[in-house]
Amino acid sequence: MREFLTVLNYTFRQSIRKKAFIVSTIIILILTMAAMIVPGMIKNGTIFDSAKEKDNKQKAAAVQNVYIIDNADLLKQDLTVFNSTFPGYRFELKNDAEKESLMNQIKEEGNRYLLVLNEQSGMLNMDYYMKTYGSGPDPTALHELVNSLFDSKLLGLAGVDEATINKILSPPAIQVKELGQGYVKSKMSSMIIIFILFFAIYYFGYGIAVSVAAEKSSRVMETLITSTKPSNIILGKTAAMGLLGLSQLTLILLTAAISYRLFFPKNFTMFGQSIDFSAFTPLAMIMILVYFILGYLLYAMMNAVAGASVSSSEDVNTAIMPITVIALISFYAAYIPATLPNAGKSLTLTSIIPFTAPFSMPGRLLLGNVSAAELAGSVALLLATIVVFSWISVKIYSVAILHYGNRLKISDFIKIVKSNT
Amino acid sequence: MIKYKVLRKDTVGKYMKKNGLFSNSIKTGYLEVKMGLHIANINKSFGSKKIVNNLSFNIDDSGVFGLLGTNGAGKTTTIRMILGILEKDGGTIEWDKKTITRENVRFGYLPEERGIYPKAKVSEQLHYFARLRGMNYKEAKASMDYWLERLKATEYTHQVAERLSKGNQQKIQLITAIIHDPELLILDEPFSGLDPINTDLFKSVIKELLEKGKYIIMSSHQMAAVEEYCREILILDQGNTILAGNLKDIKHNYGRTNLFIDCEGDLTQAAREEGIMNVRITASGFELKISTDAQAYSLLDRIMKSGMRLDKFEIREPSLHEIFVGLVGDKG
Numbered sequence: 202m203r204e205f206l207t208v209l210n211y212t213f214r215q216s217i218r219k220k221a222f223i224v225s226t227i228i229i230l231i232l233t234m235a236a237m238i239v240p241g242m243i244k245n246g247t248i249f250d251s252a253k254e255k256d257n258k259q260k261a262a263a264v265q266n267v268y269i270i271d272n273a274d275l276l277k278q279d280l281t282v283f284n285s286t287f288p289g290y291r292f293e294l295k296n297d298a299e300k301e302s303l304m305n306q307i308k309e310e311g312n313r314y315l316l317v318l319n320e321q322s323g324m325l326n327m328d329y330y331m332k333t334y335g336s337g338p339d340p341t342a343l344h345e346l347v348n349s350l351f352d353s354k355l356l357g358l359a360g361v362d363e364a365t366i367n368k369i370l371s372p373p374a375i376q377v378k379e380l381g382q383g384y385v386k387s388k389m390s391s392m393i394i395i396f397i398l399f400f401a402i403y404y405f406g407y408g409i410a411v412s413v414a415a416e417k418s419s420r421v422m423e424t425l426i427t428s429t430k431p432s433n434i435i436l437g438k439t440a441a442m443g444l445l446g447l448s449q450l451t452l453i454l455l456t457a458a459i460s461y462r463l464f465f466p467k468n469f470t471m472f473g474q475s476i477d478f479s480a481f482t483p484l485a486m487i488m489i490l491v492y493f494i495l496g497y498l499l500y501a502m503m504n505a506v507a508g509a510s511v512s513s514s515e516d517v518n519t520a521i522m523p524i525t526v527i528a529l530i531s532f533y534a535a536y537i538p539a540t541l542p543n544a545g546k547s548l549t550l551t552s553i554i555p556f557t558a559p560f561s562m563p564g565r566l567l568l569g570n571v572s573a574a575e576l577a578g579s580v581a582l583l584l585a586t587i588v589v590f591s592w593i594s595v596k597i598y599s600v601a602i603l604h605y606g607n608r609l610k611i612s613d614f615i616k617i618v619k620s621n622t
Numbered sequence: 623m624i625k626y627k628v629l630r631k632d633t634v635g636k637y638m639k640k641n642g643l644f645s646n647s648i649k650t651g652y653l654e655v656k657m658g659l660h661i662a663n664i665n666k667s668f669g670s671k672k673i674v675n676n677l678s679f680n681i682d683d684s685g686v687f688g689l690l691g692t693n694g695a696g697k698t699t700t701i702r703m704i705l706g707i708l709e710k711d712g713g714t715i716e717w718d719k720k721t722i723t724r725e726n727v728r729f730g731y732l733p734e735e736r737g738i739y740p741k742a743k744v745s746e747q748l749h750y751f752a753r754l755r756g757m758n759y760k761e762a763k764a765s766m767d768y769w770l771e772r773l774k775a776t777e778y779t780h781q782v783a784e785r786l787s788k789g790n791q792q793k794i795q796l797i798t799a800i801i802h803d804p805e806l807l808i809l810d811e812p813f814s815g816l817d818p819i820n821t822d823l824f825k826s827v828i829k830e831l832l833e834k835g836k837y838i839i840m841s842s843h844q845m846a847a848v849e850e851y852c853r854e855i856l857i858l859d860q861g862n863t864i865l866a867g868n869l870k871d872i873k874h875n876y877g878r879t880n881l882f883i884d885c886e887g888d889l890t891q892a893a894r895e896e897g898i899m900n901v902r903i904t905a906s907g908f909e910l911k912i913s914t915d916a917q918a919y920s921l922l923d924r925i926m927k928s929g930m931r932l933d934k935f936e937i938r939e940p941s942l943h944e945i946f947v948g949l950v951g952d953k954g
């Protein structure tokens with residue numbers, strides 16, 4: 202135990218002082234704070250212009266002309282509604298005879314627009330001319346305005362009174378109200394945590410493989426294994442990197458929680474739906490950390506063996522390829538169901554399978570539909586898998602760390618386990 | 623010098639029971655048990671290839687034991703089996719009459735392939751290894767300071783290892799092997815890559831360890847160094863023991879067949895007339911192979927009578943280098 206703690210202490214102290222770790226932690230924390238602060242800035246209009254500022258800017262800019270040729274006699278010479286709807290533009294009526302000349306002006310000089318309204322067989326036709334698409338008043342908004350004026354004209358001709366016309370043309374008020382947890386609210390939290398856990402588990406697991414390979418390539422391993430048992434090395438190292446990851450993850454969650462309280466706006470909405478992170482309850486946070494530890498242990502043990510199977514750090518990426526594939530498949534198996542509104546059994550399945558559970562179950566916990574039995578089953582199965590994998594990994598690691606030369610393959614691992622049991 | 627393990631009186635009973643010893647071993651309250659390394663019939667194969675074949679040797683006294691052989695002879699595999707980092711296929715390795723383990727003997731190991739943590743400070747990694755070998759912080763600090771000073775490396779204490787010269791890295795590696803005061807020290811090519819100054823420094827450390835009664839196994843291709851330190855040697859060739867025993871006895875058994883003469887003029891003709899056909903001319907003189915001492919003295923008589931100036935005349939046993947090359951040279 203003392204030797205295990207010595208390995209843990211040394212590895213942790215060496216790793217926490219590495220520039221790569223310090224810089225990446227600072228960047229992640231800044232991004233986390235930014236994710237909580239930016240919505241508030243959007244809401245207060247300090248990043249994007251508020252409607253009023255936009256209006257003032259448009260006013261300040263040179264006012265552009267929009268010409269209207271009203272062959273349908275729809276507007277009755279009244280352009281008030283156009284000028285009030287599009288404040289950055291000056292609307293002006295022109296005759297049909299001027300059409301060609303106006304089109305030439307637009308083609309040559311730009312900065313002006315032409316709207317031609319015609320009525321054929323009782324149907325309204327609208328032509329909108331501009332030099333480049335994207336400039337000038339929004340075509341959809343123009344279309345909606347002209348359409349409502351035309352509808353109003355038709356209803357008036359049909360003898361409908363003005364009050365009724367206004368009612369008909371007013372769009373119905375609609376509010377989207379979810380009775381369950383909001384789709385964006387819960388799914389977004391779930392997807393974010395799946396991402397974070399995947400990267401944390403993968404990144405720190407990769408760190409183990411690199412660390413083991415570095416000890417082999419620097420040949421310090423020969424001295425190390427005469428100083429302590431291989432099991433102390435692999436377990437101490439794994440625990441140290443896990444502790445490092447746990448520290449970083451805790452820092453991220455704490456930073457997120459504090460900046461959420463301080464900066465995140467109340468009733469923030471996106472696409473008409475409210476966004477908040479109330480799903481991150483203290484229990485959910487603890488379970489996220491628990492699943493990080495378990496997921497990390499499972500993948501770290503495999504990574505340690507991969508690191509021990511090569512003789513130099515340059516070969517680590519090739520060695521961990523099978524683990525990367527397993528991790529990516531597991532990540533997508535957890536992530537895709539989490540994005541679907543009705544994932545049902547597939548999400549339940551991925552939260553039980555040991556390889557996908559570390560990513561899937563925390564996401565599901567944030568959706569709030571996990572029974573205690575499912576949670577206990579998932580943790581128990583994951584723990585059992587970790588014990589089996591740790592046992593196998595220690596066996597392989599003890600032999601592989603002394604192997605120099607060609608990279609050991611899975612068939613070699615099987616032989617090692619068979620000959621050591 | 624015979625090594626004894628001295629036990630406190632209150633631990634004697636427990637020790638005896640554990641080791642199957644009898645009460646007549648007790649001397650005035652202290653139990654004296656002869657320590658040593660005993661290797662019997664160990665084997666190791668990788669696949670169908672036999673790497674170590676039925677190897678046996680004993681190191682009963684403190685001192686330096688020379689484990690020799692060409693590259694690939696099985697030396698490193700033997701060392702790894704002694705250190706317990708490689709499973710042997712058969713045989714026994716005992717220390718102090720018990721199966722050797724990391725728990726019942728303090729190992730020190732200087733591997734042939736040197737390795738230290740390149741990015742870590744010297745003090746940090748020395749502390750790390752000392753702590754892994756059971757020392758507390760205070761003991762580790764004291765031992766580290768002593769050896770750094772002894773090897774003239776104190777100024778590198780807080781430097782990152784990769785910034786040190788190769789020679790200084792070797793010093794740190796040697797300290798890593800001896801910082802915890804090991805009982806059994808294995809030195810694999812301890813002098814390789816060292817300049818003459820550092821070679822002398824390392825030799826002085828080995829002498830100091832010998833004075834402290836350490837058991838040392840030295841594997842080296844530098845035969846002069848082996849001759850300087852080793853009382854007992856063992857030569858491996860393709861996993862088989864081809865020569866083992868006391869170095870003096872081995873050399874004595876080979877006989878005084880080497881004659882070295884440094885004189886003016888050419889001796890070749892005179893040597894042939896005395897029946898000495900194997901004559902080699904070197905920069906420093908003549909090396910001749912003789913059958914008997916009488917041949918040498920007869921040649922000396924001729925030189926003296928001829929009036930040639932004679933600077934050196936030496937009849938000697940073959941060097942270890944000559945024995946080694948004679949045994950495995952053709953195969954190696």
